[in-house]
Structures are given as C-alpha cells and as structure tokens.
Amino acid sequence: MRPSTFLPALIPLVSALPTARSDVPQAPYTLTAYALDKPVFNGLRVNNLHLFQARVNGTCPLTSPDTPCPNGTQMAFGGVVQPITLVPGGQALYVAQDGRLTITAPHSHVLPAGALPPSVGWTWTALSADNATATVCGDASSADMTFYDCSAPTGVWKFADPSAGDASGSSGGVVSCKDDDGAWALWAVRAGNASGAECVALDGLATHTYDGPVPPVWGY
Numbered sequence: 001m002r003p004s005t006f007l008p009a010l011i012p013l014v015s016a017l018p019t020a021r022s023d024v025p026q027a028p029y030t031l032t033a034y035a036l037d038k039p040v041f042n043g044l045r046v047n048n049l050h051l052f053q054a055r056v057n058g059t060c061p062l063t064s065p066d067t068p069c070p071n072g073t074q075m076a077f078g079g080v081v082q083p084i085t086l087v088p089g090g091q092a093l094y095v096a097q098d099g100r101l102t103i104t105a106p107h108s109h110v111l112p113a114g115a116l117p118p119s120v121g122w123t124w125t126a127l128s129a130d131n132a133t134a135t136v137c138g139d140a141s142s143a144d145m146t147f148y149d150c151s152a153p154t155g156v157w158k159f160a161d162p163s164a165g166d167a168s169g170s171s172g173g174v175v176s177c178k179d180d181d182g183a184w185a186l187w188a189v190r191a192g193n194a195s196g197a198e199c200v201a202l203d204g205l206a207t208h209t210y211d212g213p214v215p216p217v218w219g220y
Helices: none
Strands: 029-034 093-095 101-103 122-126 155-159 174-178 184-188 199-202 204-209
Touching: 101 184, 155 174
Parallel strands: none
Antiparallel strands: 029 204, 093 101, 122 155, 155 204, 174 184, 174 199
C-alpha cells in the first residue's frame, strides 16, 4: 500500500467563512468553466466537480427534523478552491497525482501519495468592472441552459503544476475530460500526464458570487 500524506494542522479546515487573504475571493463563490473561445463549454456550472450538471449532489446522514440537511442547489467554494460543507472536520479539494480534481472523504484531510495539498498550484485573478462582463455561453443547440451561469464572473482561477519546476506555467492548466460513463470531469494538467482522447482545454475556472444557503450541502 502506498503511504498517505497527512496535511499539517496549520492548513486551515474548510469553512463557510471568507478568508482574509487578498488574492482569493472574499465571499463564498461558485465556479464555471472559463473558455471564451468555446461557447458550448464557457459558463458551464461546476457541480460535483463535473460540467453539464445543473445541481449539486451532496450526502447527508442527518435525520432529525430539528437538524435538517442543507438544501443548496449549487456547489459553493471558499478560500482557495475549497468546497464549503457542514460535515464536522470539513473536507478538502486536492489535485490527485494523475491530475483529477478530487475531494477527501468526510471528516478527513488525508491525501493519497503524490497528491497536491489544497491551495497548491492555484492562482486567482480578479476581473475588474471593465472586463468582468457577461460572456457568450451555450448556443442555440444547447439542450438545457440550466447547466450554465452566464453572469459576469468576479475572477478566474488558473492552475500551474509546481512540481514541473517551470515558473512559466507551461505545465499546467485545467481541462475537462469525458469519463467512461459520459460525464465531463475536471482535471488539472500535471507534469508527465497526458490528456485523454476526449478532453477540452479551459482557460481556467471562473468565480461567481454565491447567494444560496451556506453551506449548500452536508458533505460530498
């Protein structure tokens, strides 16, 4: 069995509170695919770390009417691309060794070998009022526009693999690849990992202000 890496206690647990850092969104946010030259993909909501999914699908073991399960419809994030959940101890989003975006088990921040810890490799750039305009997303053939959020993004997350040893970021980026079941999953491009046959390169992940219940789900 390959050893696992336990995140140091100094790494913050996921919470619904906005971070004090200035280089991240200052309020809970949702994500969409950012691909200005690909209208079919641009603006697709990120739910369950997939595209072409209109709603978030969380888990919840709560059964008492006094403590109801959260009823959010969209996946929400805080800080550096971290999922906002109710689960005690939180959960963390990480980039697996093969590049797939993955969330730890409930109550856990244990990562598999080779995974990048939360926040590593991600850079957020705010979009000013001059360039944060609503963009074309979807097209006339789109079967379900509920997959999209075409509102003006507040900023864009981009990924560069720090293990590549290339400050130019030539090893990096975000792509969406079609799984065997037909679902479009999100991946970060890591050094030495080639994209699959059915992958679409994105310019990044756009952020949008979240206005739903916090947290939207108990856990993933």
